[in-house]
Structures are given as C-alpha cells and as structure tokens.
Amino acid sequence: MGKHQFQTEIGQLLKLMTHSLYSNKEIFLRELVSNASDAIDKFNYLRLTEEQFKEEEWSGKIFIKLDKEDNSLTIGDNGIGMNEEDLMENLGTIAKSGTKAFMENLTGDAKKDSNLIGQFGVGFYSVFMVAEHVDVISKKAGEEQAYKFSTDGTGEYEVTPVTKESHGTVIYMKLKDDEKEFLDKWRVEEVVKKYSNHIAYPIVLNYSDVEYEGEGDERKEKRVQKSEQINEATALWTLPKSELKKEDYVEFYKTISHDSEEPLLYLHNKVEGANEFTTLFYIPRTAPMDMYRADYQPGVKLYVKRVFITDDEKELLPPYLRFVRGIIDSEDLPLNVSREILQENRILANIKQTSVKRILNAVKKLEGEDFDRFVSQYNRVIKEGIYTDYTNKETLLEIVRYKSSSQEGLVSFEDYISRGDSEKKEIYYIIGEDEKVLRNSPLLEAYKKANIEVLIMDDQEVDSIVTPMIGTYKEWTLKDITTIEAPDSKTEEEKKEIEEEFKPLVEKIKKTLGDEIKEVKISTRLTESPSCVLKDASDPMAGMAAMFAQMGQ
Ligand code: ADP
Ligand code: MG
Numbered sequence: 234m235g236k237h238q239f240q241t242e243i244g245q246l247l248k249l250m251t252h253s254l255y256s257n258k259e260i261f262l263r264e265l266v267s268n269a270s271d272a273i274d275k276f277n278y279l280r281l282t283e284e285q286f287k288e289e290e291w292s293g294k295i296f297i298k299l300d301k302e303d304n305s306l307t308i309g310d311n312g313i314g315m316n317e318e319d320l321m322e323n324l325g326t327i328a329k330s331g332t333k334a335f336m337e338n339l340t341g342d343a344k345k346d347s348n349l350i351g352q353f354g355v356g357f358y359s360v361f362m363v364a365e366h367v368d369v370i371s372k373k374a375g376e377e378q379a380y381k382f383s384t385d386g387t388g389e390y391e392v393t394p395v396t397k398e399s400h401g402t403v404i405y406m407k408l409k410d411d412e413k414e415f416l417d418k419w420r421v422e423e424v425v426k427k428y429s430n431h432i433a434y435p436i437v438l439n440y441s442d443v444e445y446e447g448e449g450d451e452r453k454e455k456r457v458q459k460s461e462q463i464n465e466a467t468a469l470w471t472l473p474k475s476e477l478k479k480e481d482y483v484e485f486y487k488t489i490s491h492d493s494e495e496p497l498l499y500l501h502n503k504v505e506g507a508n509e510f511t512t513l514f515y516i517p518r519t520a521p522m523d524m525y526r527a528d529y530q531p532g533v534k535l536y537v538k539r540v541f542i543t544d545d546e547k548e549l550l551p552p553y554l555r556f557v558r559g560i561i562d563s564e565d566l567p568l569n570v571s572r573e574i575l576q577e578n579r580i581l582a583n584i585k586q587t588s589v590k591r592i593l594n595a596v597k598k599l600e601g602e603d604f605d606r607f608v609s610q611y612n613r614v615i616k617e618g619i620y621t622d623y624t625n626k627e628t629l630l631e632i633v634r635y636k637s638s639s640q641e642g643l644v645s646f647e648d649y650i651s652r653g654d655s656e657k658k659e660i661y662y663i664i665g666e667d668e669k670v671l672r673n674s675p676l677l678e679a680y681k682k683a684n685i686e687v688l689i690m691d692d693q694e695v696d697s698i699v700t701p702m703i704g705t706y707k708e709w710t711l712k713d714i715t716t717i718e719a720p721d722s723k724t725e726e727e728k729k730e731i732e733e734e735f736k737p738l739v740e741k742i743k744k745t746l747g748d749e750i751k752e753v754k755i756s757t758r759l760t761e762s763p764s765c766v767l768k769d770a771s772d773p774m775a776g777m778a779a780m781f782a783q784m785g786q
Pocket of ligand 2: 264267268356357
C-alpha cells in the first residue's frame, strides 16, 4: 500500500502514447471495454468451476457514466475484479516481455503505432491520452477488501484500501481540458458502437440530459439522468451469416485483435451434426509483431456454448497458424472442461482438424493482391507448416512461393511443373543466404544454358531444413542442384578421360587445402567458372531446428 513508482518503461510508454497516438485517442474506450468484457468472461468461467460462485445471481454488465459537471468519464464492470497485488502487477508493471519489443517497434506513424497497442497488452495505459487523473477501484471475487489504485500517469501511483460492495472494477477518469468530446453522449455512443457493438455483454450509458417543462414563458429547463443500452450485446459469431455484413465482421475483428487495419480474410462457419461448433477466423493483413517470439500470444479464444473458457491455449490451432485470430465456440465440450485436459480432447482435435482445412482452403482461394499480401506476410510460417503438418502438406505446397532463376517475382510448384520437363519430372532448387549470390552462382550456369528453371531459395535458415524433406510434389522430385550432376553432362567415358587427365591437379589441391575441405572432385557442372566450393549435403542446420523447438513444434 501507499505510494509506488511506475516501472521506468511505463513512464516512457505513457509519454510515447500521449504523443504518438494523439490523433487516434478514442481507442481508449475500446481498450477499457475490452478489459471489462475479459473480466466478465473470467468471472463467468469461475461460476462454472467453483462451488462458491455457483449460487450467485448475476449477469455480466458494463456501464459508462458521463458527468459534465465533474468533467469525468467512469466505466465499470461486474467481472472478476483485482486485489491489491493484481492492481500493482497488472497496472503498475509491464509484465509481458513483449512490451520492450513494442517500444522498439514504434514508428512515429500514429496509425501504425496504434495498431501495436493491445498486441502487447498495453491497452490500459491508453487512458492517459485523455485523462489527467485515474482511479481504479476494484474488488476481487471471493475477497473481502477492495482497493483503489490512483495515478495521474506521470511516474507515481498510490494503492489504498477502500470499500466497494460487490466484485468488479470501476475506472474513474478525470478528463483533460481538451478532451471534453468524451463527455458527449453522441460521441461516446459512436465510438462504442464502432468498436464494441458485438461484445457479448450489455453496455449501458448513463448521461444527463436536458428536458423542458411547461409552455411559452412557463418553459423551464430540467436536468435529468438517463440510461440506455448502446450496443447489440450479442456475440457476433452466434448470428446467422445472412444477417451479417462485411462491416460487422471487420468491426468485430478490430475489437478482438486491437488491429486498426481491415483483416485480409474472414471465415465464419457453423458446423452441425455429431460435433457441433461455430468458428470465426480472421487473418490479419499485417503479421502480428510477436509471431516469431517464443512467448507469442495465441489469437484464438475458446468458448463453450458462448461461455468463454480460455484465450491462452496455444494448441487450438497448430502453432504454424499462430497468426490466425478468432473464436471457436463448441456445443459439445463440457462446460466445466478444465484447461489442462483440453490438449487430449477428441472433440477439440476434430474441431482443430476441420478448422485448419478450412483456413488453408480459404488462403488458397485468395486472389491477386490479397494472395501476394498473404505470401509477403506468412510464406515463412507456411514453410513451418510443410515441416510439421503432414496431413495438410499437399495444400501447403500449393500455397508456398519461391523465387525463380527464370521468372520475375515468386512462383509456385504448380507454375514450375507447368513449365518443366514432364518426362523427367524434377524440380531443381538452390539454397543459400543471399539472393544475389545464388543468382550468380556458377552452379546455375549449366541450367541457364539448358533453359532449365531453378528455384532460388534464399531463406536459408528455414529452407535448408524444410525443402529437403518435401521429397516430391505431385510425383515431381525435388533436387538440390549442389548435390546432383548438371544438365547436358558428358558420357561416362568422357568423364573418365577427364578425371584421368586432371588427377594430378586434384591431388595437388587436396594436399594444399588439407583439413579445410572434405573432398575435391572433377565436375562437369560448371560451364564458365573454373571451380566452385560446395557444402556437404548432410550438414545439419541446427539453428532452424532450434527455432521450431522454441515455437513448440
Ligand atoms: P491486456 O488486456 O492486453 O492484458 P491491459 O493493459 O488492457 O492489457 O490490461 C492489463 C491487465 O489488467 C489485464 O490483463 C487484466 O489482468 C487487468 N485488468 C485490466 N482491466 C481490468 C478489469 N476491468 N477487470 C479486471 N482486470 C482488469
Ligand atoms: Mg486489454
């Protein structure tokens, strides 16, 4: 209790936020509503799993109160609440290691930077864009004492015990002088509708209004307090597709993803039959910032009969689809399913399988710029999929793209075989770190001369692990040109002659280089360059294997 310093990073973050997100400050409402909804979700789950809350008569609600006289906006919920420790940990420190990355990724471009907010769990701090003082009054479900967390956002905060009747959180914000627009009923309603229309709980707006009594000279002004539910409060995914427009899907996406861009793709399905479930998936237009971090936040939430179960389960979809955002709502899982047993659950395994197929098929159907955008953001994780998801390997091989020795831009295996030699059925590739070096490789000379296309794979870390295990694509065999004979090679006899002729030279090179090399060979692969250095094809690439392990694959 008493006064505390904010973590230094928070001070920095607050400064950045007030400056860089200035033009987009309305998102503070989205962040607070989303936190309130999460807190209600969590209490809802407690009611299912813990005896002591089962009897409580309760339904989740959020309220927003506007007070023009006091210059304040208050938002409250009857969710799980926070105790003293929670307040200090959740609001006084930045627990997630991603925040550092957030800071590093700030661009100074308000629109881009606001996209980052929320991805790293810095949502609450957005209140300081509009508030000069904030009190968070909270009581945790099942505990006696309530606490108040107060701050003006400049480096210090104070926690004191207070009284509060029931569990939940109330956030009182004294608005800055030039942020009075957020005391206006219409403005607040507009913002809430824009971002939070399909939050599953009612949001009730309390505001004061002026009414008139009497006629003519007798007419008198009267202030009255009114309240009104301002959102739909139906979980969007439960509505029939026919009732939903693209805008509805996009807005809902923005509330669950904190992204301000439109998604690249959305996919809403209701599956009926023995195993009933609804899924709503989105693919972000820009890959999530934490996609290559081991502590990435999974993007899919699990619900059972519209009750939130978890948003922290990395196995709802395979790890290579960790960029997908959305919801799975099952009708058949038991409501009190424990998070621990989810992993071995057969119902869930079935949902996962169906979902992966749906998502990949939808990606395959993307066209033109949208498909190119997908490849620019996710080609690398698709390669991870090729390595880890044997069941969907064929589809993934249709999606993945590579550079080519003979074509502009990126090509697919399908493109390649449509141009290739259909007698031989071979797909040639070369792997290395640098595109330029690969394109100038002496090994390519013979292929260029013979007009044979070679795939240029310059994501060495990934390609060197993934490509060798592809094996074949539609009966075409993949061949690493550093390990095979070049096209148009000489007959066996001619080769023997050449080998004899150059034997003394080979011996001399071997002697000179000694342990630095494994082998010196006469080759017919080169046409213009006299010699080249090759890597050993069986050399393991430890780096990539480590990366897969880190992502839990
Ligand atoms: P995020 O929501 O991404 O975790 P926030 O900065 O929005 O990040 O919130 C930080 C944490 O504070 C939340 O994870 C939650 O534990 C807690 N919190 C915030 N608002 C509430 C609330 N209304 N009720 C209960 N807990 C809350
Ligand atoms: Mg939040």
